[in-house]
Amino acid sequence: MQQHNVLILDFGSQYTQLIARRVRELNIYCEIHPYNKIPQNLNDFKAVILSGSPSSVRSEEAPHPDLSEIRGKKPLLAVCYGAQYLAHFSGGLVAPSNTREYGRANLSFIKDGEQFLNGISEGSQVWMSHSDTIKELPENAVLLASTKDVENAAYKIEGETTFAIQFHPEVYHSTDGTLLLKNFLVDIANIEQNWTPNSFVESTVSDLKEKIGDDKVILGLSGGVDSTVAGVLLHKAIGDNLHCIFVNNGLLRKDEFKSVLQQYEGMGLNVKGVDASERFLNALEGISDPETKRKTIGRVFIEVFDDEAAKVENAKWLAQGTIYPDVIESVSVNGGPSATIKSHHNVGGLPDFMKLQVVEPLRMIFKDEVRRVGASMGIDKELLGRHPFPGPGLAIRILGDITSEKVRILQEVDAIFINGLKEYGLYDKVWQAGAILLPVNSVGVMGDERTYEKVVALRAVESTDGMTADWVNLPYEFLQNISNKIINNVKGVNRVVYDISSKPPATIEWE
Numbered sequence: 001m002q003q004h005n006v007l008i009l010d011f012g013s014q015y016t017q018l019i020a021r022r023v024r025e026l027n028i029y030c031e032i033h034p035y036n037k038i039p040q041n042l043n044d045f046k047a048v049i050l051s052g053s054p055s056s057v058r059s060e061e062a063p064h065p066d067l068s069e070i071r072g073k074k075p076l077l078a079v080c081y082g083a084q085y086l087a088h089f090s091g092g093l094v095a096p097s098n099t100r101e102y103g104r105a106n107l108s109f110i111k112d113g114e115q116f117l118n119g120i121s122e123g124s125q126v127w128m129s130h131s132d133t134i135k136e137l138p139e140n141a142v143l144l145a146s147t148k149d150v151e152n153a154a155y156k157i158e159g160e161t162t163f164a165i166q167f168h169p170e171v172y173h174s175t176d177g178t179l180l181l182k183n184f185l186v187d188i189a190n191i192e193q194n195w196t197p198n199s200f201v202e203s204t205v206s207d208l209k210e211k212i213g214d215d216k217v218i219l220g221l222s223g224g225v226d227s228t229v230a231g232v233l234l235h236k237a238i239g240d241n242l243h244c245i246f247v248n249n250g251l252l253r254k255d256e257f258k259s260v261l262q263q264y265e266g267m268g269l270n271v272k273g274v275d276a277s278e279r280f281l282n283a284l285e286g287i288s289d290p291e292t293k294r295k296t297i298g299r300v301f302i303e304v305f306d307d308e309a310a311k312v313e314n315a316k317w318l319a320q321g322t323i324y325p326d327v328i329e330s331v332s333v334n335g336g337p338s339a340t341i342k343s344h345h346n347v348g349g350l351p352d353f354m355k356l357q358v359v360e361p362l363r364m365i366f367k368d369e370v371r372r373v374g375a376s377m378g379i380d381k382e383l384l385g386r387h388p389f390p391g392p393g394l395a396i397r398i399l400g401d402i403t404s405e406k407v408r409i410l411q412e413v414d415a416i417f418i419n420g421l422k423e424y425g426l427y428d429k430v431w432q433a434g435a436i437l438l439p440v441n442s443v444g445v446m447g448d449e450r451t452y453e454k455v456v457a458l459r460a461v462e463s464t465d466g467m468t469a470d471w472v473n474l475p476y477e478f479l480q481n482i483s484n485k486i487i488n489n490v491k492g493v494n495r496v497v498y499d500i501s502s503k504p505p506a507t508i509e510w511e
Helices: 016-025 081-088 177-188 197-212 225-241 256-264 277-284 290-309 324-329 367-376 404-423 476-489
Strands: 006-010 030-034 047-050 076-079 093-110 125-136 141-147 154-157 162-165 216-221 242-248 271-275 315-319 357-359 432-446 449-462 493-498
Touching: 006 016, 016 030, 016 177, 016 324, 047 081, 076 081, 081 093, 081 125, 081 154, 081 162, 141 162, 162 177, 197 225, 197 357, 197 367, 216 225, 216 290, 225 242, 225 315, 225 367, 242 256, 242 290, 256 271, 271 290, 277 290, 290 315, 404 432, 404 449, 404 476, 432 493, 449 476, 476 493
Parallel strands: 006 030, 006 047, 047 076, 076 162, 216 242, 216 315, 242 271, 315 357, 449 493
Antiparallel strands: 093 125, 093 141, 141 154, 154 162, 432 449
């Protein structure tokens, strides 16, 4: 069993994933669950954190979980909406604030001698994001901290190990946020900081051995970090019973099918290459809607694997490189409170006709954690440093319908961009990069002739795990050089633009 330490109940906040990130950085394992799907195995969790929410506790539609098995029985930390929720339903008063309390603030009062606030002093910067405010605390509450505009910025409940804060410790702008979480989780909840890459490998390999036994497993390799790390973990657990398949869906980067197969040579993994590009492109013909594209690719992906699995006698499992952000971003599909950003082709199980069970060794860890796990197992640094690439491939970087000609154009553009980043020493400074083919033509001039050709957008972002991202300020000289190379060498493109949008409000991919 995976070690359960901290339960984070999600009320739909855009920052919930950041709470998990900060807790994991303390080498403490945590899980996010929707507020309306509290796990039955609460004994496995040593502490609980309530997230923020876009809702108001004064609304009839406000999230209203049953905390009877948590309050007073486990250490509890309530953040923002969570703090207002505890106050509102415990005899306090929550009301609209006179001004919108958003952004940086500084603690102007801190109660002396409180273990919860050890090492945090007056003047410490915190991040506020709320429109309601706590006007009155419950009778059994003790004020712990205030800012100039928010009197009840932090409080605790007497007789319980319950703490509440109006600000967001998980956000980078709360300068002592990680320290506050450490005070609560380590010093108050007495949780050990023993969740490391090595411990993850040890426990996961043990779990896989127990779960799979002598069964055979089919794994789809993509050449990316996630599927590779999943493959090495599975190989450690079951050895030659792992059968890896790398599918060419016709939407890979230029020459990637061949180079990826070469990459796995010598790694000890049993890999078979399957070229199904024509099958995918035929299925995608005439489809423009992004969600339909994803679902179509997912369907064909499953069909191809069903065909290949039938060739492996007694295969019982399909392994996938699903990681935690995939699960979190798809949670609404399963009834969670957060808005669905996009569905993920490898989240949500398999159709009834496929007789394989799913195993996902990485589904509870973030991208940077996957890389650290890979490094702890000795996987090549260059492979681990590879940029993320979407499961649907170039299909979601071609806006509109998919044709083989559009794929060719985008592959050429992408190759020039990615190779240019490597040549300029910029590749490792970027978390993810790619090109997008836009569904518009623009007028241009080449020689003395008028052209009316495609527009491509280049995208490069900095991120830790893809949940939030900032666009990278690439040097003008580089962008100028790459733009010239693309327009001069890729037939069908006469204009290049650079995307300077961050996530949020934009997403990393355009579809």
